[in-house]
Amino acid sequence: MSDATKAPAQKETRLQLCILHVVRTIDLTPRMRRIVLGGQDLADFDVPTNALGPYVKLLIPPKHLAEPEWPTIGFDGRLVWPAIERRPVMRTYSVRRFDKAAAELHVDFVMHGDRGVASAWAARAQPGDVVGIWGPGCPTTQNIDWYLFAGDHTALPALAFIMEHLPPTARGQVFIEIPDETEMQALARPEGVEVTWLCPNGAHPGTTSALQDAVKAASWPSDARVFVWAGAEGSVARSIRNHMRTQHRLDREQMYVLNYWKRGASEGAFGYVD
Template sequence: MFADFREIRVAAVRDLTPRLRRITFRGRDLGRFATSDNLHVRLYLPPPGLEAPSWPRPGPDGRPVLPDPERRPAVRYYTLRRVDADAGELDIDIVLHEDDRHDGGHDDGHSGEAPGADFARRARPGDLCGMSGPYGLGVSPASWYLLAGDETALPAIARILEELPDDARGTALIEVEDAADELPLRTPAGIAVRWLHRRNAGTASPLVEAVRALPLPADSATLFAWVACEFDDLARLREHLRGCGIDRDRMLAVAYWRRTPPGASAKGISA
């Protein structure tokens, strides 16, 4: 196995909202994942009904050798919502979207498939998965923070808020379907949290409109923007924030999913 790979098993499953399910996993030697510097892991989801999963293994040249297609796990990236290395436990929250467009996980191609949601719906204690990482970045130190995302980014935003210093200031904008998808968040007193509801919003992208209307501090060099959402919405938000004078090194922008197939949009996804 690769040095950053672990086998983990489902320990518990519970619904946080009608569309967000938390899966608690147990595993061994999780210390490398208990870091605030990297928020995400690559989750390997075996095909349904496979009793003995097969995992990618190092080849002679060090590159991964994949299992046969019928045994190959689906791979998705997820936020580690909680890690307790001493207890050997971690939590991952997965969106159960009604039309399977997005599940809170993202892959290298940002496809519209939702194998993570399928896994979460059928997950039972004892189910085996693979995990590697950690990957991805959180926020850099700043005098003011903008956190913006839809429900796929909610686990990451919730964790970032918990780990910000007590004197942090800024705004968190979170787009969800309706009030039933809101969660209690542990937040520094100086961070204002606004929930944006798509239902009856009167606009296709409430998050984009809210970010565009948000007054930002005059000194953009001292703020940090963390944005994660749908591919095309992200392109519009990134363009707006750059137009506000926010440099690349003061912004992390990531597309977690896309509503249009690859090739249907001309916009890129670099941060």
């Protein structure tokens, strides 16, 4: 094989991993903490502003290691993970903001307790701590007349990004379920997009039907090209997906409804769509 034919294959198998560090942390609300990440690897990173909820895969070092062994690409092109005690744990988080000029990536974490690797990592994160990221993944759509957005607390960072970047002429409705009023955040949004906060006070996250009830009661102009976006606990997301399929006959191109997390299961133990 000539050198010219070798080059593209080598490029294809390069692992697009950015090794970043914590620059600072900000407690936005009692249960939402922002981790600002920086590092030279962000020079090659970018996020299209039309992405409907861009996300990254975070590679979080195990608690006992300041820096893990990172995965590599093997000769056969497959991902090779280091031994379990030295490898990072992968979790999915939204890009809340990417500031290319400052080379800073903002990621907002719901603090749901010590049971979660990511939540616990964010709780103890200090400037200088190392973390890897892959991505971003960037869902997009086009030619939409009316948007229906729905999310629980974990989808608030994605919804805030989307609202900031939707065209000013966009029209639609957003439902956001949060544990209580202290978790509300100021959201920039186009004038034609209405935001409704749902606060079933005191209820355990993912156990109420507030979000799915609001989505099921929503309506839109009958001739509008609609797009439904949702991120929520698995059973809530499934209920929204089924409703859109059966009651509104929406197909896969007309909705992006993800299981953001699942009660009683760690990420990796469930699919994002079912």
